[in-house]
Each structure stands twice: as structure tokens, then as C-alpha cells.
Amino acid sequence: MQRNVFAFIAGGFFGAGLFISGMTDTNKVQGWLDVFGNWDPTLAFVMGGAIIPMAIAWRLTKAHQTAMLGTVFPPPPEPKLGRNLVVGSVMFGMGWGLSGLCPGPSIAAISYGGTGVFVFLAAMLTGMAFAPAMRRLMDRPVPAE
Amino acid sequence: MEQDWIWGLVGGLLIGTGGAIYLLVNGRIMGASGIIGGLVDGSGHSTKWERISFLIGVALLPVLLLPLYGSVDTHITSNLLVLVAAGLLVGVGTRIANGCTSGHGVCGISRLSLRGMVATVFYILAGGITVMLFRHILGVI
Numbered sequence: 001m002q003r004n005v006f007a008f009i010a011g012g013f014f015g016a017g018l019f020i021s022g023m024t025d026t027n028k029v030q031g032w033l034d035v036f037g038n039w040d041p042t043l044a045f046v047m048g049g050a051i052i053p054m055a056i057a058w059r060l061t062k063a064h065q066t067a068m069l070g071t072v073f074p075p076p077p078e079p080k081l082g083r084n085l086v087v088g089s090v091m092f093g094m095g096w097g098l099s100g101l102c103p104g105p106s107i108a109a110i111s112y113g114g115t116g117v118f119v120f121l122a123a124m125l126t127g128m129a130f131a132p133a134m135r136r137l138m139d140r141p142v143p144a145e
Numbered sequence: 146m147e148q149d150w151i152w153g154l155v156g157g158l159l160i161g162t163g164g165a166i167y168l169l170v171n172g173r174i175m176g177a178s179g180i181i182g183g184l185v186d187g188s189g190h191s192t193k194w195e196r197i198s199f200l201i202g203v204a205l206l207p208v209l210l211l212p213l214y215g216s217v218d219t220h221i222t223s224n225l226l227v228l229v230a231a232g233l234l235v236g237v238g239t240r241i242a243n244g245c246t247s248g249h250g251v252c253g254i255s256r257l258s259l260r261g262m263v264a265t266v267f268y269i270l271a272g273g274i275t276v277m278l279f280r281h282i283l284g285v286i
Contacts, residue, residue, distance in 0.1 A: 004198035006170040011202025013163030014175065014247070019207040019217075021156020022149060027220040030286070033269070033276040042153040047250060049157020050164065054255035057165035071172025077258030088242025089249070089264040093271025095234030098227050098279060098286060100220070102246045103239060104177035107203045109219050112211060116221035120232040127236020128178075128185040135241055 003069055015108045021046045024109040026100025033097050084138060164252055171195065176248020177203075178239035186240075222286060242268075 022028045023046055031040030061073045096102050101109075101120050109117050164175040173195075180196045183189020189196055211217065222228060239245040242264050244253065249268075253261015279285045 003171055003195045006166060007195045007198040008202040010163045010167035010171065010175060011199035012206045013159050013166065013202075014177075014199075015203035015206035016210060017156040017159030017161075017163060018203070019156070019210050020159065021153045023156065024207070024217065024219055026222070028149070030276055030280075033272040034280065035273055036277055036281055040149070042149045045150045045153035046157035046160065047254075049154040050161035050251040051157075051255045053158060053161035053165045054168075054251055057161075057168045058256040060169060067168065067172030068170045069172065073168075073172055074174050077253065077256060077260055079259060081260060081263055084241050085243070085260055085264055086267055088238045088240070089267035090271040091234045091238030092242060092245060093238070093268030093273075094275045095231040095236075095238060096246075096268060097272035097275030098234070099222065099231030101231065102177070102235060103181055104203065104245070104247050107177065107181070107200055108207050109221075110204050111208045112217055113219045113221055116223060116228055117219065119225060119228040120221070120235075123229045123232025124236040125181070125185055127233040127238075128182045128240050129236075131182065131237050131240030132186050132188075134237055138241070 006069070014104065017046075017050070018105050018108040021049075024105045024113070029100040029102075029105075030097065084135065087138070160247070161251065161255075164247070164255075167199070168252075174248060174252045175199075176244050176252060178235075178245040179243070179248055182236075182240045224285070227286060238268075 018024055022042055028040055028042050031038060032043035064073070066072050099120055103124065106117055106121050106124065110121070167173050167175040180189070180199055184193065184196050242249070244261070244264060249261040249264035254265060276286070
């Protein structure tokens with residue numbers, strides 16, 4: 001129960017932040033990506049602002065083995081980059097640019113984004129359902145010539 | 146318009162605070178695509194309620210704030226083809242890359258993760274090229 005309450009609170013901060021920062025306005029997101037048009041720097045301030053408390057939080061994890069509710073902290077980031085990271089990020093960036101939406105804001109805007117946000121969400125969930133099969137396909141060893 | 150960056154910064158600090166709570170209290174990385182994706186493909190079944198609670202918080206707070214703003218225009222395109230293509234790309238891409246703007250961007254970069262930084266460079270580059278192509282050359286968005 002406690003876990004769910006704190007997850008709800010964390011989600012609340014995330015949703016409120018996305019809303020207040022304007023990140024559910026696709027014009028602002030596409031404006032940030034549109035360096036050849038009317039460039040909008042807001043997203044950089046959002047990212048910068050979000051990184052500050054997170055960087056402090058990561059430092060605080062160093063002194064402890066587990067989080068407050070007993071879960072072991074996530075392991076250090078993997079050093080390996082790999083093809084999946086690049087291919088997946090490029091696909092994500094294309095969808096992000098096309099729509100101005102990414103997973104967080106699409107949930108935050110669910111109550112006021114109209115039909116469009118539901119169409120996007122339905123497609124995104126479908127994509128997520130197919131991702132494991134896609135990943136298996138990509139991870140298949142390439143036969144030697 | 147002039148105050149947009151201040152609200153961006155304030156909103157960003159709130160986003161980061163949410164991530165800090167999720168990490169320090171629940172011991173988890175706040176990545177939206179991972180939290181949603183784990184529910185979709187069943188990999189997060191054992192932490193189902195934690196994920197759902199998080200997502201309810203994300204969706205609910207804007208509802209509470211909305212009256213203060215009157216109305217908010219998301220400017221989401223009405224082009225269904227664009228929305229479906231974008232959703233599929235975001236869904237598949239974030240799960241293959243294991244993260245999106247919140248997971249790789251906010252949580253990854255803040256711990257100086259090379260993977261987070263590389264992912265962020267690639268999705269911003271891909272997004273920038275996509276906007277240039279589809280807005281300025283093809284005129285679709």
C-alpha cells in the first residue's frame with residue numbers, strides 16, 4: 001500500500017510538472033525540435049530543471065543500500081551502448097518529432113487532449129505490445145556469409 | 146511567452162522531484178515508457194499496482210490544475226495517419242531503446258549514464274530532422 005501511495009505522489013509531481021512546464025503543448029515540443037523555424041528553448045529549461053533534483057537524489061543513493069521502502073537501488077548504468085539503444089532512440093525521436101508527444105505527456109494530457117491523445121496512446125500501446133517481438137528479431141544473430 | 150522558460154524551469158524542478166521521490170522512496174527509476182511498457186507486455190506484472198498508482202498521479206494532477214488555467218490547448222494534430230505512425234514509433238522505439246525523455250533524458254543524464262546521454266542525442270537529432278523534413282520540406286505537420 002505504502003509503495004502505491006508514494007508512487008502516486010511521485011506520479012503527481014511528474015504530471016504537475018509536465019502540465020506547468022507546457023510540455024503537454026505539442027507546439028512547444030515541436031518548437032524545441034524546430035531549429036530552422038521559430039525555435040522554442042523551453043524544453044531545455046524543463047530538462048535542466050528536472051536534472052537538478054534527480055542528480056541530488058542519485059548522490060543520496062550512494063550512502064545507502066536500499067530505498068526507504070526497502071527496495072535495492074537500481075544497479076549502476078550499463079556501459080554497453082548497442083544497436084538497440086540507437087535504433088530505438090531514432091525511432092522514438094521520429095515519432096516524437098511527428099507528433100510532439102512522448103509517453104509521459106501523453107498520459108498527463110489524457111483528460112484534456114481530446115481524441116488525438118487517445119489515438120496516439122492506442123498506437124503507442126500497440127507499439128509497446130509488439131516491441132518484445134521486434135527486439136527478438138533484432139537480437140537474432142546475423143548468419144555468417 | 147516571455148515567462149515560458151520560468152514555468153519550464155519550475156515544471157522541470159517538479160518533474161525531477163517526482164523522480165527523486167520515486168527513486169529514494171520506492172527505489173525505482175522514473176521512466177514513463179518503462180512504467181507503461183511493463184504493464185503492456187507483462188514484464189512488470191509483479192509491480193503492477195505501483196505502476197498504475199504512478200500513472201493515475203500523472204493523469205490526475207493536470208485535472209486538478211486545469212481550473213487555474215481555464216483551458217489548455219495541446220495543439221495535437223488532427224491528422225490520424227501522423228498520430229498512428231507517431232504512436233507506433235514512440236511505442237516500439239522507447240521499448241527497444243529501453244527509455245524515453247524521462248528515463249534516458251532526466252534519470253539517465255542526471256547520473257551521467259553514457260546510455261542515457263547517447264539515447265538523448267539520438268532522439269533529439271531524429272526529432273529535429275523529422276520536424277525539418279515533415280514541416281519545412283513536406284509541409285505535413
